[in-house]
Amino acid sequence: MTTTVAKLVDTSLCIGCKACELACQEWNDQEFTLGTFDGTYQTLPDLEHNFWNLIKFNEFERDGQMSWLMAKYQCMHCADPGCLRACPAPGAIIQRPNGIVDFVHDNCIGCGYCITGCPFDVPRLSPKTKKVYKCSLCSDRTSVGMAPACIKTCPTNCLTFGARDELLRKADSRAEQLRGNGDQDAGVYNPEGVGGTNVIYVLRDAKNPESYGLPKDPGIPWTLSLWKGPVKWLGSMVFLGGILGAFLHFVRYGPKDHGDEHE
Amino acid sequence: MSMNKQISRFDLTERAIHWMSAISFVYAALTGLALWSHKLYWLASVFGGGPTVRGMHPWGGVLFAVSLGFMFRRWARVMQLDSDDKVWMKNSHLYAMHRDQELPETGRFNAGQKMMFWMQSAFAVLLFASGLVLWFPEIAPRSARLLAVLVHPLAAIGSIGGIILHIYMGTAVVPGALRAMTRGTVSQGWAASHHPKWFRELSKH
Structure with missing residues (x-):
């Protein structure tokens, strides 16, 4: 069995150097486009189709x-990915055996349903190629045993890569350590609503993930579950039932009298 | 009076509008079904591949909406339901069993046709509004998109279900109806038998 891999982000060790942003841009050969300067230290206000890894500088007093x-902030590589559930093109979004959720651009049709399905608002449509992009957890590196570019470059060990089980244990013990040091609300962010994520966070204030820009209780939207479940059954019933019903009606009753046969 | 004499039922404009809506509807329905289920994704190959279908399906919808607008302008008045239509609707099972003579006499359109018109109009409005949201996911707010992914398929199911009935009626159940939509004419006997009130109106003039 293939080991499920994960990335651990220990926010207590992040110094905001943005080396991971640069490594991501370099390795994935992204063309950097200047964004809006909004007076903060953050590189861009949000993720872009050619910018997959953003350090959010959330200010507080x-x-x-x-x-x-x-x-x-980047793709969370959910165990139950909303993007994959929403995708209408077979093979455009795949979940690799090691847990990585990857976009296969040859199969992508650019409908953007994944953007709607994603509880973390991560995928971005490129206006140029009309396809959707996001972090691949460097599946081209991990498939040959290398760590993702962001992790390779992190100078403080804020980012670590490895087997998911091991990293979860590591995250738990780190959170415990932080609580011992006085951060009473320190904890692990691995939201259950999406079956857990393969990007795991240690937060100093795990009770308020929103303050880090992470959704508190992300999950598969109920309209998405209805659409891909009962609505599909209803559709099959109406379409097939309609055709079968018409056929049976014709066999039983046949056509109406032609007016010309009167008188 | 010979009952085989042909009279006009749909003029050229009405037929043109009808076929414009029919072709755009079938195109939008089949390309929509391609994106509806992985099992029907092969339909996308028939219509030029996934990206082409994604690009063109909305335009099929726009064309359908435009033709429905024409149709609405042309027929909205004649499609108003009257008290006879309500009696007809209550006993529509008799129509299905070909016991038409037990139902109130119908004018240019029977109550079933009128209901089809209003239902398809309502579904079209829902399809167009939700389709617009799904067309531009990068602009539409997420809450609207989450609603649209539910409304669009539901309205499509109703609409396609109605069209299955419509095509079955027009081609198999009522001989002569298809000719009314291709050549525009029906025999006097047909008119007298299926739409007696309308036929009497015509004969008066």
Whole structure:
């Protein structure tokens, strides 16, 4: 059995150097386009089709001092990916045996349903290629035993890559350590609503993941589950039932009298 | 009076509008079904591949909406339901069993046709509104998109279900109806038998 891999983000060790952003751009050969400067330290306001890894510099005040809650934002590689559920093109979104959720651009038709299905608002449509892009967890590197580019370059060990089970244990013990150091609300972010994620966070304030820019309780949207479940059955019933019903009606009753046969 | 004499039922404009809506509907329905289920994705290959289908399906919908707009302008008044139609609808099972003579006499359109018109109009509005949202996912807010992914297939199911009935009626159940949509004419006997009130109106003039 293939080991499920994961990325651990220990936000308490992030210094906001953005080396991971640059490594991601370099390795994935992205053309950088200048975005809006909004007066913060953040590189861009949000993820882009050619910018898959963003350190969010969430500002907050503590004892009258401005401070940052820095969190790396990218595809979470969910165990139950909303993007994959929503995708109408077979083979355009795949879940690799090691847990990586990958977009296969040859099969992508650019409908953007994955953008709607994603509970983390990660995939981005390129206006040029009309296809959707996001972090691949460097599946081209991990498939040959190398760590993803962002992890390789991280100078503080804020980012680690490895077997998911091991990293979950590591995250738990790190959270415990942080609680011992006085961060009472420190904990692990591995949301259950999407079956857990292959990008795991250690947060100093795990009770408020929103303050890091992470959704509190992400899950598969109920309209998506209805659409891909009962609505599909209803459709099959109406289409096949309609054709069968028409056929049976014709066999039983046949056509109406032709008016010309009157009188 | 010979009952085989042909009279006009749909003029050229009405037929043109009808076929414009029929062709755009079938195109939008088949390309839509391609994206509806992985099992029907082979339909995408028939219509030029996934990206082409994604690009063109919305335009099929726009064409359908435009033709339905024409249709609405042309027929909205004659499709108004009257008290006879309500009696007809209540006893529509008699029509299905070909016991038409037990139902109130029908004018240019019977109550079933009128209901088809109003239902398809309502579904078309839902399809167009939700389709617009799904067309531009990068602009539409997520809450609207999450609603649209439910409304669009539901309205499509109703609409396609109605069209299955419509095509079955028009081609198999009522001989002569198809000719009314291709050549525009029906025999006087046909008119007197299926739409007596309409036929009497015509004969008056």
